[in-house]
Amino acid sequence: MDQNQTVADAPPVARSAIRKVSIRLVPFVALMFFINYLDRTAIGFAAPNGMNEDLALSAAQFGFASGVFFIGYILLEVPSNLALHKFGARRWLSRIMVSWGIVALLFTWVQNFEQLVVLRFLLGVAEAGFFPGAILFLSLWVPAQYRGRILMLFYLAQPLTTVIGAPLAGWLIQQHEVFFGLEGWRFMFFGVAIPAIIVGVIAWFYLKDKPSDATWLTRDEQVWLTDALDREKAATQKKEHGHVSARFAFKSGRVWVLSFIYFGFIYGLYALAFFLPTIIEGFQSQTGQTFDTLQKGLITAIPYLPAAVVMYFWSRDASKRGLKTWHIAGPAIAGAVSIPLALFMGSPAATIAVITITACAIFAALPNFWTLPTRFLTGAAAAAGVALINTIGNLAGFSAPFVTGFVHDWTGGYEVPMFIVGFVMLVSAVLMVLLARSNRINPVVVDDAAVSTDPAPAVDAEALHTAAEPKGDAR
Numbered sequence: 001m002d003q004n005q006t007v008a009d010a011p012p013v014a015r016s017a018i019r020k021v022s023i024r025l026v027p028f029v030a031l032m033f034f035i036n037y038l039d040r041t042a043i044g045f046a047a048p049n050g051m052n053e054d055l056a057l058s059a060a061q062f063g064f065a066s067g068v069f070f071i072g073y074i075l076l077e078v079p080s081n082l083a084l085h086k087f088g089a090r091r092w093l094s095r096i097m098v099s100w101g102i103v104a105l106l107f108t109w110v111q112n113f114e115q116l117v118v119l120r121f122l123l124g125v126a127e128a129g130f131f132p133g134a135i136l137f138l139s140l141w142v143p144a145q146y147r148g149r150i151l152m153l154f155y156l157a158q159p160l161t162t163v164i165g166a167p168l169a170g171w172l173i174q175q176h177e178v179f180f181g182l183e184g185w186r187f188m189f190f191g192v193a194i195p196a197i198i199v200g201v202i203a204w205f206y207l208k209d210k211p212s213d214a215t216w217l218t219r220d221e222q223v224w225l226t227d228a229l230d231r232e233k234a235a236t237q238k239k240e241h242g243h244v245s246a247r248f249a250f251k252s253g254r255v256w257v258l259s260f261i262y263f264g265f266i267y268g269l270y271a272l273a274f275f276l277p278t279i280i281e282g283f284q285s286q287t288g289q290t291f292d293t294l295q296k297g298l299i300t301a302i303p304y305l306p307a308a309v310v311m312y313f314w315s316r317d318a319s320k321r322g323l324k325t326w327h328i329a330g331p332a333i334a335g336a337v338s339i340p341l342a343l344f345m346g347s348p349a350a351t352i353a354v355i356t357i358t359a360c361a362i363f364a365a366l367p368n369f370w371t372l373p374t375r376f377l378t379g380a381a382a383a384a385g386v387a388l389i390n391t392i393g394n395l396a397g398f399s400a401p402f403v404t405g406f407v408h409d410w411t412g413g414y415e416v417p418m419f420i421v422g423f424v425m426l427v428s429a430v431l432m433v434l435l436a437r438s439n440r441i442n443p444v445v446v447d448d449a450a451v452s453t454d455p456a457p458a459v460d461a462e463a464l465h466t467a468a469e470p471k472g473d474a475r
Contacts, residue, residue: 061404
């Protein structure tokens with residue numbers, strides 16, 4: 001089957017199988033991701049709505065508390081994903097979700113900076129492995145030629161978390177007098193933690209580890225998916241000379257380059273997520289207007305709705321044309337230019353418009369990026385490789401808010417921190433082009449009837465992913 005083949009071109013059994021996976025698994029895993037991202041970024045909504053004042057936090061302290069989450073996350077990321085590979089996604093993802101829900105609930109009663117730091121660290125420990133585990137889980141259900149579409153549908157949950165979550169957080173903050181008499185930001189933490197526990201328990205019973213366990217697939221659909229995935233796995237192992245161990249992933253230069261590319265996108269993502277509500281808070285002094293918490297939530301959500309739309313059509317284009325270098329490097333450049341430019345706009349409306357471009361750029365690239373690692377990694381190597389990429393990338397989750405807060409306190413503004421964000425994203429674009437030009441990512445072509453491990457065309461700035469006739473070396 002051609003790598004550029006769409007679901008519409010596939011045989012009937014393939015179409016029905018992919019459709020059922022899209023309907024039965026992707027929305028539920030996306031809901032888990034929605035709750036995951038909301039819980040880890042809830043601190044960004046709490047900060048300008050009473051938490052920083054009640055806990056007497058400086059910008060640097062808030063940035064450190066926001067970022068320390070990723071230290072705990074990083075320490076257990078790879079071990080957690082290897083445990084998922086060993087024990088099965090259903091058990092492990094459920095365990096992760098219930099664990100982080102319990103820790104997230106404790107934020108309701110935090111009393112000082114030290115407690116906040118401890119809880120953020122423990123939240124990272126509890127969440128470790130969820131995102132790469134979810135990526136790996138979905139990758140184990142669909143062949144490579146359909147994976148971009150599936151991951152795009154999954155990734156829609158992230159921008160929609162802010163579209164829905166920011167107003168929801170604002171609404172929860174306003175309900176504090178109705179429930180328990182808690183401060184608004186404390187009740188918001190309570191309100192976003194409970195769904196994690198509930199959905200985590202449901203996941204134990206709802207998820208299945210592999211197509212052969214899914215009673216909602218017909219026998220023909222189970223056989224087609226299993227055979228296609230087995231052929232793809234065998235082809236990848238043959239292409240990589242049988243390397244499927246975790247050690248191979250750590251020694252792979254491609255994995256490390258992809259890790260640093262991902263670092264740049266995550267640096268931009270979390271600089272935006274943690275400090276956008278605070279920047280919006282500054283609009284009040286700039287315009288003389290006063291926004292209530294719900295209005296602030298709605299303003300925060302503005303960039304993310306267009307981002308979800310752009311991500312959908314950008315990923316659809318990548319699936320239709322075949323993934324090109326510019327599907328990833330282009331958005332990185334757009335983000336690099338727009339994020340520092342936003343602070344030089346003359347009005348809040350213009351600032352939000354440019355920030356919207358940044359959000360669109362980041363989310364356009366991410367689902368396409370995550371189709372790359374599983375093209376050359378399988379088994380334990382895939383588990384370790386995906387986790388390692390996410391681990392290195394999430395170092396940016398710590399450094400972005402901490403550096404942004406520290407440099408803000410040092411310079412008295414957000415201009416220099418945002419130029420740093422732009423530079424890091426520009427480096428990601430350059431690395432993506434260099435990786436493509438070095439011909440270091442070749443897809444495995446899996447046909448419905450046979451497997452070919454012939455090299456793909458040169459992977460360069462024009463064609464990262466294509467399944468035409470083999471050509472010579474990289475151009």
